[in-house]
Amino acid sequence: MRTFFSNPFAALLLIVGGGGLIWLLITPYAFRASDVEDGRVKVTMWYMTGAKEEKPEVVKAFNESQDSILIVASAIPWREHERKILTTILGGGPPDIISQVGSVAKWATRGALIPLNEFIEEDSFDISVFFPALVQEMSYEDKIYGIPTATACYCLFYNKDIVGDTPPPRTWNELVTLSERFSTYDSHGRMTKAGFIPNYGNFPAAMFYSLELGAEFLSEDGKRVKLCTPPVIESLEWTVNFYEKFGLRNLSALVASFSTGEQHGFIKGDVVYAILDNTFGDQIRMYAPEMNYGVALIPTHPGSESVTSAGAWWFAIPKGAKHPEEVWEFFKFVSSKDAQLTLFLEEKEEKLLPSNRLVYKDSTFLKYPNIRIYKKQMENATSPTFTPFAHDAFWREYTNAVEKVIHNIASPEDALREAEKNIQNELDKAMIYDEYVKKHIK
């Protein structure tokens, strides 16, 4: 071996290799970015962007409003957002604030977020300043995991250029009648304009129909999924009848030719009544500015209230964040009435609705089109998270069941029963695992 070390190459390799290894081990500690800048605590934030990369004004406003905390915000394209958050929470060193849209359950059930209850209690923060649906969306097992900063409310949009003075339908049956009146066909009998397409959009109309009948999807103890119930069956029967009445081929062909932006079915003028979220007001302004449209509450049943679904855009503190207290100060700021109003006003393209109910009393805010309807609809909104543990499975199976029923592949009862079985399977798996983890950690 003596001859080995007298070899210059071997010696060099060892020195370089060894040195490199040591350097790799030391750098994370030696060059860690400082947490303090100008005497302010630096708080890192990741926010979602679409095509543009503008930082939310509210961050700048917060930084300027006080001088002990500095928020440094980074843009993450929305397509990679979830994966990046996943990696960073698992890999360590997550940002202090993450922004997300959709169910908090996905993260909260896995212990990826820090609950905010401690801060809420300490500051006597009134969580009911947010709409009930949003509070529900942020909750899991009686703890709050995020602050909702915006929401989108689904309502009935209708094309006034086509319906004229006809008042919007207030019940589902009225909707069918009016659809018959306003659908148009060409010389070959193909549908060119649809009155309404129940399965076109982010939520099947059947969901609202069943919620208004009082459908509940999870048992009280959270262990059983309830999908094959009379309200839901009836909602699917209504849907199937609708498709049979107007022709599955007609409606599918139309839907298949729609896209986004100017090519959206309602914006093109090919669908007369549609259940859309409030940002469509802005989309219409951008893509079809001459259209006269109206907004009304979602149709309901005689004697029932109109119910919508409302998800939330939210901020949360990932597990492993270094400055939760500072983040809480920001959360209080961003959920205040003034900040919420600013967020709404500064958005140039698609305006989301503020989550803070106090904003809905502001006179400037109320001047925007259709706000009163959105406000009324939001009071009766539910969170779209029915099963925190198997949330994605629920919606996948539900939409699958609706599609099967529409295509006459299964009866409403059979389709729902199978969907219920599949979701229950996922739920059971998740609960077994959850129990194991809780035992293992304790």
Place this chain on the structure above:
Amino acid sequence: MTNMSKNISNKQDQTVLGILFSSPWIIGFILFFTYPIISSLYYSFCHFDIFRPAQWIGLGNYKELFTTDPYFWQSIWNTIFYVVLRVPLNIIGSLLLAMMVNRSLRGITVYRTLYFFPSLVAGVSISVIWMWMFNPQYGLINSFLRGIGTEGPLWLGSIRWSKPSLVLMSLWGIGGGRMILYLAALQGVPKSLYEAADVDGATGWSKFVHITIPMISPVLFLTLIFEVIGSFQVFTEAYVMTGGGPLNSTLFYNLYLYLKAFVDFDMGYACAMAWILCIAMLALTILQFRLARKWVFYAGR
């Protein structure tokens, strides 16, 4: 005595030196390849959602996949349907194109380049372009069909046509690298063989089957293996264009795996799916090698 010990230590030195020099690759291989693969094998026997500790459940995932999973068999069927349709069409297509451009006409290189271009656009961009081509109302394909008097189907919006649509889309790349490979192979076939066949009065088809195919069979075999393995991993088109629909008609195996891993966070389950695919691909490739002895002809054996 001293001479012998010097020789031995030299050899030892050389081995150690060799290992040291390849150590960066070895470390990388272990860290980024071996370790993840062994981990995924371990996780395939667990309940694991990546955030929390893994729970050992033995063959639970595999049992569920093969018996109670509502989409496992459908995703396999979807994938096999796609592979069986796509592989022959693509290989034959590339071969035909290669034969067509295997001529010394003037400007033939222009054709070869033009045929090659489409294969360069890949991934998400090609998916978006084809989504528009397939649009039932405004797309190029249905507009063309309307022009010649027939009504096209809903393509991606139809349960029956969604998979064939994706296969059609894959033909976009038949002029790509595969065609170039075939072209090179075709040009390697000695002309003397064809001349001898002409003397015997062989037809074009006969020459193709008895001369061309055997002579290029090694390359055909190679591309067949890659094409099969690649087709089984179909993902991007379904993810971008259809999301697995309509009604799970384009829920391919890989897409289902992705959904299970990154939407449901059921990582253990997804690992099990990945291993099943791996073993299936291994078995299929071994089968292909066995069959190859019957039809692949290596000149010089």
